[in-house]
Amino acid sequence: MKLQDMMQMALMTAVMGMLGFIPPILLTFTPVPITLQTAGLLLAGGLLKPKQALISLILFLLIVAAGAPLLSGGRGGIGVFFGPSGGFLLAYPVAALMISLWLNRLKKVTALRLFMIFAICSIGILYLCGIPFQAMMMDIKVTQAALLSLIYIPGDLIKAGICSILTVKIIEAMSYQKRDIHKGRRAV
Template sequence: MKTKDITYVALFAAVMGALGMIPPIPLSFTPVPITLQTLGVVLAGGILGARLGFLSQMTFLLLVAAGLPLLSGGRGGIGVFVGPSAGYLFSYPIAAALLGFILSRFRTLTLKKVLFVNLTAGVFTLYLFGIPVQAFIMDLPLVHTIKISLIYIPGDLIKATVASYLVYKLRKSTVVSRQFVKAS
């Protein structure tokens, strides 16, 4: 792996840690708080691509498993991987890889395409893993856990929209700068 790739992986692992320093919004009816770290997952996949996005999220989770309090609310250690939010954590590298893979398949990117991919492949993947694991750990019916999780949708729509705008602008500027360098 190139030094530049290692730097990007470490940078996005650090972004995830920085987003974890922003206090979570606890909810009285569920132990899974509202955090900004899902924004970092979507950014990692969209900006770094499938392989590096996956590696950045795995690096972040390994640091958390080692005990660093990088999750929102200062949580860390191996115990978080058996708690109610474990499914969401496990989905981080998968969602980043899936986002990066799908976005790489488009010849041209528009803001609408990026937003659609972020909502379907990103947010949906997080829920696909997070909700069933939360239901299992909390010993709740899946349908009840899905109803509880509806509270996260407005915030995730906002985070996906912000991430889509940033990914679109960064990818657009990168493509333009690459074409400029090739023309020179």
């Protein structure tokens, strides 16, 4: 692995940590907060190579598990993985990996294509892993947990939209510095 790859992974891990300093939106009817850290995983998947995206998010979760209060609201420690949001957190690396793998298949990256991929991966993968885990931790039915999670969809779609535009702009800016940033991926 090249030094540049390691620096990019460290930078994205730091971005994930910084997003944790933005206070969460707490809802009275569900213990899973609304945070901006899902935007960080979208950016990791959109900007890093698949292996980098996976390692970056695993590294972030290991730092959190070690006790660093980097999750939104100052949460950290191994206990957060055994709470209602644990399944969502554990799905972060998988979602970032799938986004990056999917984007590597594209010849041209557009904001609309990114939005679709981000929405499918953030809502699909995170919810597929997070909702059953939340149901188990809260001792409720999966259907009840799914209904509780409906409130997050508009926010996740907004984050997907903003991150898709931001990712295209970053890829464009980086392509001026280095043409082969992502196996020939280019934004239009």
